[in-house]
Amino acid sequence: MSVAENLPEAPPQAAGDVILEVRDLTKHFHLGGGLFGGPPAVVKAVDGVSFSIRRGETLGLVGESGCGKTTTGRCILLLEQPTGGQVIFEGKDLTKLSPAEIRVVRRKIQVIFQDPYSSLNPRMTIGQMLDEPMAVHGIVPERRARQDRVRELLTVVGLLPSMASRYPHELSGGQRQRVGIARALATEPSLIICDEPVSALDVSIQAQIVNLLENLQEQFHLTYLFVAHDLSVVRHISDRVAVMYLGKVAEITDRTALYAEPLHPYTQALLSAVPIPDPEIESHRQRMVLGGEVPSALNPPSGCVFHPRCPIAIEDCKRIVPEVREVRPGHRVACIRV
Amino acid sequence: MTDVAADTLLDVRDLRTEFATSHGVVRAVDGVSWDVRAGETVALVGESGCGKSVSALSIMGLVARPAGRVVGGEIWFKGRDLLKLSEDEMRDIRGREIAMVFQEPMTSLNPVLTVGRQITEACEIHLGYTPTQAHARAVEVLGFVGIPDGARRLKQYPHQFSGGMRQRLMIAIALSCRPDLILADEPTTALDVTIQAQILDLMKDLSRQFGTANLIITHNLGVVARYADRVNVMYAGKIVERGTAREIYANPRHPYTLGLLRSVPRLDEPKRARLDPIQGQPPDLTRLPPGCAFAPRCAFAIDRCRAEVPPLTSVGGAHQSACWVADSLPGVAAKPVAEQVPA
Numbered sequence: 001m002s003v004a005e006n007l008p009e010a011p012p013q014a015a016g017d018v019i020l021e022v023r024d025l026t027k028h029f030h031l032g033g034g035l036f037g038g039p040p041a042v043v044k045a046v047d048g049v050s051f052s053i054r055r056g057e058t059l060g061l062v063g064e065s066g067c068g069k070t071t072t073g074r075c076i077l078l079l080e081q082p083t084g085g086q087v088i089f090e091g092k093d094l095t096k097l098s099p100a101e102i103r104v105v106r107r108k109i110q111v112i113f114q115d116p117y118s119s120l121n122p123r124m125t126i127g128q129m130l131d132e133p134m135a136v137h138g139i140v141p142e143r144r145a146r147q148d149r150v151r152e153l154l155t156v157v158g159l160l161p162s163m164a165s166r167y168p169h170e171l172s173g174g175q176r177q178r179v180g181i182a183r184a185l186a187t188e189p190s191l192i193i194c195d196e197p198v199s200a201l202d203v204s205i206q207a208q209i210v211n212l213l214e215n216l217q218e219q220f221h222l223t224y225l226f227v228a229h230d231l232s233v234v235r236h237i238s239d240r241v242a243v244m245y246l247g248k249v250a251e252i253t254d255r256t257a258l259y260a261e262p263l264h265p266y267t268q269a270l271l272s273a274v275p276i277p278d279p280e281i282e283s284h285r286q287r288m289v290l291g292g293e294v295p296s297a298l299n300p301p302s303g304c305v306f307h308p309r310c311p312i313a314i315e316d317c318k319r320i321v322p323e324v325r326e327v328r329p330g331h332r333v334a335c336i337r338v
Numbered sequence: 339m340t341d342v343a344a345d346t347l348l349d350v351r352d353l354r355t356e357f358a359t360s361h362g363v364v365r366a367v368d369g370v371s372w373d374v375r376a377g378e379t380v381a382l383v384g385e386s387g388c389g390k391s392v393s394a395l396s397i398m399g400l401v402a403r404p405a406g407r408v409v410g411g412e413i414w415f416k417g418r419d420l421l422k423l424s425e426d427e428m429r430d431i432r433g434r435e436i437a438m439v440f441q442e443p444m445t446s447l448n449p450v451l452t453v454g455r456q457i458t459e460a461c462e463i464h465l466g467y468t469p470t471q472a473h474a475r476a477v478e479v480l481g482f483v484g485i486p487d488g489a490r491r492l493k494q495y496p497h498q499f500s501g502g503m504r505q506r507l508m509i510a511i512a513l514s515c516r517p518d519l520i521l522a523d524e525p526t527t528a529l530d531v532t533i534q535a536q537i538l539d540l541m542k543d544l545s546r547q548f549g550t551a552n553l554i555i556t557h558n559l560g561v562v563a564r565y566a567d568r569v570n571v572m573y574a575g576k577i578v579e580r581g582t583a584r585e586i587y588a589n590p591r592h593p594y595t596l597g598l599l600r601s602v603p604r605l606d607e608p609k610r611a612r613l614d615p616i617q618g619q620p621p622d623l624t625r626l627p628p629g630c631a632f633a634p635r636c637a638f639a640i641d642r643c644r645a646e647v648p649p650l651t652s653v654g655g656a657h658q659s660a661c662w663v664a665d666s667l668p669g670v671a672a673k674p675v676a677e678q679v680p681a
């Protein structure tokens with residue numbers, strides 16, 4: 001089980017200070033009994049997640065649909081009130097801020113959504129859309145100067161300044177995603193949560209946007225939390241990667257270590273299931289096939305949440321909730337058999 | 339016209355499907371020909387909006403009317419031109435001989451019918467099964483798609499199934515009447531790759547076991563490489579390249595195919611500093627340029643490309659490309675030695 005990462009590579013940029021630390025974050029949703037009867041239930045969308053991101057780095061976040069990636073991002077963005085745990089951004093615990101402090105933080109943490117169609121207001125021009133956050137946050141108080149800044153932002157993301165007068169429906173999907181990126185940049189953030197920023201785009205446009213995000217990161221020294229399904233794209237863009245399964249972190253480490261030597265059986269299965277775009281290779285590739293169904297967050301399995309699908313599970317896995325242990329420097333895994 | 343191989347199951351010839359919209363006529367499928375042989379898996383790949391789903395819907399006789407209309411061509415299936423059949427005759431074929439797995443499972447499952455009823459109904463209508471026989475068949479096909487405990491599952495409703503299970507349920511319904519051909523439209527989009535592999539392995543198994551033919555519509559080039567025998571690459575309503583999967587990946591002869599293959603990062607190759615995207619934007623089908631629809635984005639375009647539509651012609655045996663400079667294109671980026679392959 002190894003993914004070729006065998007050519008020498010430049011080491012990741014000298015790591016900056018820790019910009020964000022998520023400590024034991026939990027977010028539970030309470031569902032009323034309601035529609036189909038039955039007792040009220042709790043969805044443990046995020047269940048004890050911890051990780052940190054250094055300034056200027058990209059942390060990839062992957063995992064099955066519904067494993068809690070978006071909810072984690074929304075807690076960091078203060079769009080959800082966490083049930084427990086801490087979100088420490090630039091040294092301050094966001095769960096304990098005053099409203100005035102929250103305003104400042106809102107400006108520093110921005111988001112790029114998956115769906116460029118529904119995340120833009122159809123009745124605002126692109127220019128108004130970019131102007132608004134700057135006005136609200138008082139970033140460029142003078143109106144004229146803001147117009148210049150709008151044109152500059154459009155240029156930075158590879159659009160024509162004249163697009164300021166257009167409406168979202170007049171743009172293509174890729175162009176709308178560029179507007180979404182420009183809007184995130186408008187408040188001069190230091191951290192951007194990219195929640196599947198390329199999943200809704202054509203394959204031929206995805207590479208354009210990934211390159212743009214990388215160029216902007218260099219230019220403005222941005223930090224990214226990059227949520228995605230596509231493990232090849234995540235490998236391309238991330239410095240480190242966290243793999244989630246059912247509300248928990250299964251494994252987190254450097255990109256190189258994760259792809260070359262994944263330790264958690266779920267990560268191993270994920271990587272071995274990624275099809276390689278080459279029929280020659282695919283025709284004699286051995287894969288690790290997982291049985292079973294991804295369980296529901298409403299009724300998670302006992303012990304290790306992965307045990308019903310795990311090829312190396314033993315009796316203890318049904319009982320013991322594995323803690324996330326550092327098995328090598330910087331490589332943390334939640335599995336009692338590792 | 340290419341001659342028809344003896345085991346050709348579906349033969350689509352010069353299909354044209356249009357939509358009347360407020361911006362003008364959209365030629366969603368613009369003179370497309372392709373075929374599927376018994377037991378084979380054929381892939382249809384291409385940009386969003388290039389006409390893949392509309393191609394499949396045209397075969398099923400399900401193009402949204404009145405805006406949409408098949409305006410030309412023939413669809414030969416087991417000796418009959420489907421475009422000449424009545425709605426009643428099509429209803430017998432749909433589900434029974436050709437089954438479709440739709441792009442979004444939740445919209446094509448009936449939320450108020452039990453899972454069991456959605457399978458047994460088709461078996462009773464199409465195969466003339468008694469309720470008991472139909473029930474047994476339903477349990478059996480759920481087993482095929484890896485949903486255990488079928489008897490209990492049949493009493494549930496679609497919303498009680500997870501996303502991956504609904505996808506499999508769609509495939510179970512498609513299989514239930516033993517169709518000759520399954521049209522699967524993005525059957526695994528948005529699923530975890532481990533579930534994706536489970537579902538596609540299953541479809542491949544069934545074609546080995548029962549000779550079912552599959553048409554897989556996808557934009558995932560990895561999926562195509564793993565599962566397809568032959569590939570049709572579409573761009574703006576037309577097929578721009580086709581061939582065996584090996585021909586297309588090892589020796590792409592259309593700049594769009596080449597661009598797609600070069601733009602995706604690959605787990606088996608070293609990380610690149612930057613990706614190598616196709617420049618420009620996907621085309622607006624109501625305002626296509628006069629010559630080759632790819633010309634505005636094409637790095638290899640010559641004057642002729644902007645004036646004349648390139649025909650689909652052979653670049654070696656059955657490998658075809660619609661490009662004026664097909665013979666002088668470079669290969670897929672030189673790869674750094676034969677690499678160690680992920681196990």
Ligand SMILES: Nc1ncnc2c1ncn2[C@@H]1O[C@H](COP(=O)(O)OP(=O)(O)OP(=O)(O)O)[C@@H](O)[C@H]1O
Pocket residue numbers: 029030043044045046063064065066067068069070071072297
């Ligand atoms: N507002 C809510 N109320 C109830 N449950 C919710 C709510 N938001 C999310 N959930 C549940 O929490 C879990 C995690 O959802 P989340 O959207 O974070 O997953 P995700 O990893 O982003 O998935 P995807 O890859 O599909 O985007 C899911 O089971 C989801 O159904």
Ligand SMILES: Nc1ncnc2c1ncn2[C@@H]1O[C@H](COP(=O)(O)OP(=O)(O)OP(=O)(O)O)[C@@H](O)[C@H]1O
Pocket residue numbers: 357358359364366384385386387388389390391392393402405406557623
């Ligand atoms: N009901 C409709 N009315 C008008 N235009 C339509 C309709 N259905 C499809 N089209 C147009 O026909 C073209 C082909 O659409 P189709 O759904 O086949 O694309 P596709 O290749 O399946 O794309 P995707 O990968 O996004 O599913 C598109 O440009 C689309 O806008």
Ligand code: SF4
Pocket residue numbers: 592593594630631632633634636637638639640643648660661662663664
């Ligand atoms: S015909 Fe011309 S424009 Fe079209 S793909 Fe070939 S080289 Fe490019």
Ligand SMILES: [Mg+2]
Pocket residue numbers: 069070071195
């Ligand atoms: Mg999400």
Ligand SMILES: [Mg+2]
Pocket residue numbers: 390391392441523
């Ligand atoms: Mg489609």
